[in-house]
Amino acid sequence: MELLDLEIFSLVAKEQSVTRAAQLLQRVQSNVTTRVKQLEEELGVQLFSREGKRMTLTENGQRLLGYAHRMLTLAEEARQAMQSDVPVGKLRIGAMESTAAARLPGLLGAYQSLWPDVQLEISTGTTRALIDDVKASRLDCAFVAETDERAALEFNTDDDTSLAAVPVFREELLLLVPGRAGAASGSVAHFPLAAFPKGCTYRRLGEQWLESQHADAGSRPEIIEYHSYHAIFAAVSAGTAVAVFPKSVLATLAVASTVQSIPLTAIQTWMVSRPAYQSRSLDELSRLLPTF
Incomplete structure (x- = not known):
């Protein structure tokens, strides 16, 4: 073979x-x-x-x-280690849609200007899918959002399946609501939640918030799944749903009076990787993080 x-x-x-x-x-x-x-x-x-x-x-x-991914990753790691002290080869980065849109362009632009010989491969997905891809060696690192409580259980533990995690930035989350709904929480709780597929941390937080607003215990909000923030924004703007939106993503859109925002919470974004993975390319990316 x-x-x-x-x-x-x-x-x-x-x-x-x-x-x-x-x-x-x-x-x-x-x-x-x-x-x-x-x-x-x-x-x-x-x-x-x-x-x-x-x-x-x-x-x-x-x-x-699964074996193929691990063997190819190890071969690439060995190749990079033997070739040079300068970062070379391929670096596979995963990110949530929000991070890829609002946070990564400046970081990766700076990285490529320093290390043009590194081939960057970027893929997006939900937090759960990205974590699974890092664990399965399909990605070298990923930017994911998770609450401090869950992060303490999943990252940087003695568990063999644990990932190394570095806090990168805190994201301010807003509940985006139709403009006609008003800003009162009770007036928006009956709206469906426009969100990414299961495994998205922001979706989970949105579901929890809506559940807390329902008077009848055990009721669950309706979820309408989308695959881009533009589509989610359009649904809220049309008055058919509410959504959890990172403030950094909302800043990139032309926000009209058809939507309003309610402060929801703040959540940490982490860069996760496998503890055993050694790569000069990843090391140099980590060194840039505090500046972004």
Whole structure:
């Protein structure tokens, strides 16, 4: 089993397509297909279910993918350690949508001006999904939001699954409400909550706030899921929902009189990584954090 085989396998799994994987790898499609088949023959298992042009992982494929991510990450870590004292190679960064939009541009711009040879890969997701991706070696680090209480349980503990976490900044959260609703909490509690999918910390805080406003114990607010802050803002502006919004994201939008905001709480954003992961590229990113 070669690292190239695992790289090809991982990319086909991610893209669910031999054609797209071949394009990204700049290889002919037949070569990618052959390498996948050879890997299956070597391991004696089927790694993909083939449905037309769509490739989905089998149970064995899912099992191998976890190993592949860890092996490729370790190989990249070793390569960087041997090449130079100067940061090089790839750094895979995850972030919440809000952090990617309002906080990362300046930080990553400064980083690239200092270390142009580092290839940055940025992906976004909910706090829960990002934490899982760091633990599974799909990401080298991630910027996530979590309350101090939960962070104390999950980060920097003696648990083998614990992540190292560095506090980066505190985010002011607002409850964004339709302008016609008024700012009184009771007048907005009946609105649905526009939010990202489950696993989003801001969604959880919004649900908890709305639940606390309902007189009948045990009732749960209606959730309408969106995948961008622009869509969430549009729903609030249209008068159909309320939403939890970071103040830093709201500052990037042209806010009209169709919305109002209610101070909700402040929450810490952390940069999390695996304690055993060693990378000069990540070290240099950490050194920049206090300035942003």
